[in-house]
Amino acid sequence: MDITEIITDLVFQLALIIFAARFFGKIAVRFGIPSVLGELIAGIIIGPFALGGIALPFFPHGLFGVTDSIAGAVSPELYAFSQIASIILLFASGLETDLSLFIKYSVSGGLIGLGGVVISFFFGAACAFFILPLLGIECSGLFDVKCLFLGIMSTATSVGITARILSDKKKMDSPEGVTILAAAVFDDVLGIVLLAVVMGIVSALGTGKTLSGGAIGIIALKAFGIWLLATVAFVLLSKKIARFVRFFGGATDFSIAALGVAFLLAGFFEKEHIAMIIGAYTTGLALSGTDIAPVIQEKIHSLYKFFVPIFFAVTGMSVDVTKLFSQNVLICGGIYTLVAVLAKLLGCGLPALGLGFNLKGGFRIGAGMIPRGEVALIIAGIGLNAKDASGLPIVNQDLFGVVILMTLVTTLVAPPILNVSLSVKGRGTKKEVADAESQIFEWDFNNQELTHLIMDFLHRDLRSEGFYVQMMNITDGICTARRGDTAISLREEGTKIVIETDEKDMGFVKGELYETMLRLEKSMKSLSALKNTAALQYGFACPENRVTNSLTRFLNEKCISCELKGKTKDEILEEMLTLLIQSGNVENREMVMAALKDREAAGSTGLEKGIAIPHTKTNGVTETCVAIGIKKDGVDFDSMDGNPSKIFIMLVSPVDGTNPLMRAMAAFSGALMHEEVRTSLLEAKNPAEVVEILKDSKKI
Incomplete structure (x- = not known):
C-alpha cells in the first residue's frame, strides 16, 4: 500500500470517527451520561471487531480492519492521532489542576487523596492477583506488572463528573465540595507518579532482565526522581516559560507555543521510558499557576474538541466485543468494579472521618471520588500497547475488557450515588463550619x-x-x-x-x-446620535430591504387575523399578543407584554404607509415568533407619517441565543413597502391568503 492510499484510508476513517463520536456523545449527554462514554461506545460499534471489520467496496478488510499492525487493533496512523490527542488531554488536565488549592488544602486534601490512591492501588492490584487466573492469565505475584497496571487504573478519578454534580447542587464551596476537588488534585498527581514508576519497571522488564526487589526499588526511585525533578524545575520556571511562549505573539500564538512545550517534555519523558502523557501533564501543571493558564485553556479548546473524542473512539476500537461480553470478563469486570467502588469509599471516606467530617460527609467525599474516566482509559491503552518480558501485551483483550467495564460502570453509578448523598439534609461536618473566605x-x-x-x-x-x-x-x-x-x-x-x-x-x-x-x-x-434617530428608523421603511426566508419561515396561519377588533394601540397589542400565543412559543404573557410596552415607550414602532411592526426581545418566549393582524379602517399607532396603521406585524424573540429578529423585521418591512403587497393584504379574506401573498412577495 503506497503513502497516498494510506492517507486516503486515514481520511475516510477520521471522517467516520468524527461523526460517530459526536453523534453518540450527544446521545450520551441527552441521557445524562458523560459524552466520553458515548465516544467510547461509538468506537466499539464502528471498530474492527464490529461494524468496522465488515468488507466494503474498496475496503476488503473493512474500513477499520487492520492486520499485523504494530499498534494493535488500529492502524499506526490512527494510533498516532490518538496519542497526540492523549497529550492534549493531559496537558489540559494539568492546566485545570489548581496548585494553590493543592497547597491550601495540603493536609485534608492530601490525606484523603493519598488514602484514595494507596487503598485503590493495593485493592486493585490484589483484585488483579485474584482475577488473572480466572481469565487464564499467568501471574507471578502481587507485584506482577499486570497487577501493578490494574492497581494504577483503579486509582484514577474523573473529577469533572463530580464537579458538575457539585455545581448543580450548589455545593462547590461546601466543605465536602472543596475537599473532593482538593483531594482529586492529589489523586491525579499521585496517580501520575505511580504511572511513572510502573512504566520505568515495564521498560526494565522489557529488556528481558529478571529484577530483584531492590532493583525494582531503584528503578522506581529513578522514575520518580525524573518526574519530580522535571516538575519542580518547570514549576519554578513557570513564569519564565510563560514569558518565553508570549514571545511568539498574541493569545492564540502563545497558547500553541505552550502546547509545543508540552509536546517537547512529552517526548523527553518517552525517551526516558516514561509515558508521554506524564510530560504533558507536568507542563500543564507547571503553567496552571500562571496568569496565562485560562487563556491557553480557551485557545486550545477547539483542538481539544477535535482530538480528544478521536482518542476515546480509537480506545473503543481496541475493544474486542466478542471477549467483552464473555462470561469470565463480565464476572471479573464485576468483581474489579465492586473493588474499585469500595476502595474509593473506604480510602477517601475513612480519612475524612478523622478530619472533621461525620459519616455523611465521609460518604459524600468517597462517592465523589468514585468515577473513573479519561486517565484510566489512557493507562489501559498504554498497557494494551506495552509489552512484557515475553513480548506479549501487558493488558490483553480480556483485561482491557475488564477495565472498560469498570470505567463504564463507575462513571454511571457515581452521579446517582453522589446526588442522593447530597440531597440528604444535614451538614457533613462534625461541627459548624465558618463561611468560606x-x-x-x-x-x-x-x-x-x-x-x-x-x-x-x-x-x-x-x-x-x-x-x-x-x-x-x-x-x-x-x-x-x-x-x-x-x-x-x-x-x-x-x-x-x-x-x-x-x-x-x-x-x-x-x-x-x-x-x-x-x-x-x-x-x-x-450620545448625541440619540437626538436624531429618524434616519435610522427609516431604514425599516426601505423598499430595498432583502425579502428572505426569514419572512416565510415564521408564517403560521394560527397567528394571523384579517379582522382585528381593537380600537386603541394597547388593545391592538393585547389582541396581537393573543395571536402570538397560538405559535406555542410564548411562556409568559405578562413578561412579553411588559417588554412590548417598554419598547413602544422608547419609540413607536409605527412606520409609514399604514404599517406597524411592534417588536421586542424577552425571555418570555422560547424562540422567535410572528403574529400578523389587519384592521382595514386603521388605528392611531403614533406612526412616522401620522397616518393610521392598518397592517401589523408583531415579532418577539428571546434575549439569549441566536434569533434573527432584526433580519426578520427587515424582510417583512421590505415586502410591505411594495404597494401591491399592502393592497392585497388589506383585501385578504383569510389567513391562508395572507400567507400566499407574503410568500409571493419574494418574487417582486
Whole structure:
C-alpha cells in the first residue's frame, strides 16, 4: 500500500470517527451520561471487531480492519492521532489542576487523596492477583506488572463528573465540595507518579532482565526522581516559560507555543521510558499557576474538541466485543468494579472521618471520588500497547475488557450515588463550619440587555487592568478573570451580575463595577446620535430591504387575523399578543407584554404607509415568533407619517441565543413597502391568503 492510499484510508476513517463520536456523545449527554462514554461506545460499534471489520467496496478488510499492525487493533496512523490527542488531554488536565488549592488544602486534601490512591492501588492490584487466573492469565505475584497496571487504573478519578454534580447542587464551596476537588488534585498527581514508576519497571522488564526487589526499588526511585525533578524545575520556571511562549505573539500564538512545550517534555519523558502523557501533564501543571493558564485553556479548546473524542473512539476500537461480553470478563469486570467502588469509599471516606467530617460527609467525599474516566482509559491503552518480558501485551483483550467495564460502570453509578448523598439534609461536618473566605456579590440591573452591556464593559476594563479574561461558557455568560493570585468569577443570572472572589479582592471588584456604571451613564448622556434617530428608523421603511426566508419561515396561519377588533394601540397589542400565543412559543404573557410596552415607550414602532411592526426581545418566549393582524379602517399607532396603521406585524424573540429578529423585521418591512403587497393584504379574506401573498412577495 503506497503513502497516498494510506492517507486516503486515514481520511475516510477520521471522517467516520468524527461523526460517530459526536453523534453518540450527544446521545450520551441527552441521557445524562458523560459524552466520553458515548465516544467510547461509538468506537466499539464502528471498530474492527464490529461494524468496522465488515468488507466494503474498496475496503476488503473493512474500513477499520487492520492486520499485523504494530499498534494493535488500529492502524499506526490512527494510533498516532490518538496519542497526540492523549497529550492534549493531559496537558489540559494539568492546566485545570489548581496548585494553590493543592497547597491550601495540603493536609485534608492530601490525606484523603493519598488514602484514595494507596487503598485503590493495593485493592486493585490484589483484585488483579485474584482475577488473572480466572481469565487464564499467568501471574507471578502481587507485584506482577499486570497487577501493578490494574492497581494504577483503579486509582484514577474523573473529577469533572463530580464537579458538575457539585455545581448543580450548589455545593462547590461546601466543605465536602472543596475537599473532593482538593483531594482529586492529589489523586491525579499521585496517580501520575505511580504511572511513572510502573512504566520505568515495564521498560526494565522489557529488556528481558529478571529484577530483584531492590532493583525494582531503584528503578522506581529513578522514575520518580525524573518526574519530580522535571516538575519542580518547570514549576519554578513557570513564569519564565510563560514569558518565553508570549514571545511568539498574541493569545492564540502563545497558547500553541505552550502546547509545543508540552509536546517537547512529552517526548523527553518517552525517551526516558516514561509515558508521554506524564510530560504533558507536568507542563500543564507547571503553567496552571500562571496568569496565562485560562487563556491557553480557551485557545486550545477547539483542538481539544477535535482530538480528544478521536482518542476515546480509537480506545473503543481496541475493544474486542466478542471477549467483552464473555462470561469470565463480565464476572471479573464485576468483581474489579465492586473493588474499585469500595476502595474509593473506604480510602477517601475513612480519612475524612478523622478530619472533621461525620459519616455523611465521609460518604459524600468517597462517592465523589468514585468515577473513573479519561486517565484510566489512557493507562489501559498504554498497557494494551506495552509489552512484557515475553513480548506479549501487558493488558490483553480480556483485561482491557475488564477495565472498560469498570470505567463504564463507575462513571454511571457515581452521579446517582453522589446526588442522593447530597440531597440528604444535614451538614457533613462534625461541627459548624465558618463561611468560606470567598464572597459572592450580586447586582440587579433589572434589564437583561443592560446586564449584557455592563458585562462586556467589565471584561474590557479587567483586561485593561492586566487580567486575563476567559469565557467559560459564552451562552451562559460565565467567565473568569485572573491576574497573579487574584481570581474573579463573573456570571450572568437573568438581569443580575453575580461576582465571586476572595474577600480581599471584593473591594477592588465593587469599585471596578461602580466605575464601569458611571462611565456607561456618562457615555449614554453624551450620545448625541440619540437626538436624531429618524434616519435610522427609516431604514425599516426601505423598499430595498432583502425579502428572505426569514419572512416565510415564521408564517403560521394560527397567528394571523384579517379582522382585528381593537380600537386603541394597547388593545391592538393585547389582541396581537393573543395571536402570538397560538405559535406555542410564548411562556409568559405578562413578561412579553411588559417588554412590548417598554419598547413602544422608547419609540413607536409605527412606520409609514399604514404599517406597524411592534417588536421586542424577552425571555418570555422560547424562540422567535410572528403574529400578523389587519384592521382595514386603521388605528392611531403614533406612526412616522401620522397616518393610521392598518397592517401589523408583531415579532418577539428571546434575549439569549441566536434569533434573527432584526433580519426578520427587515424582510417583512421590505415586502410591505411594495404597494401591491399592502393592497392585497388589506383585501385578504383569510389567513391562508395572507400567507400566499407574503410568500409571493419574494418574487417582486
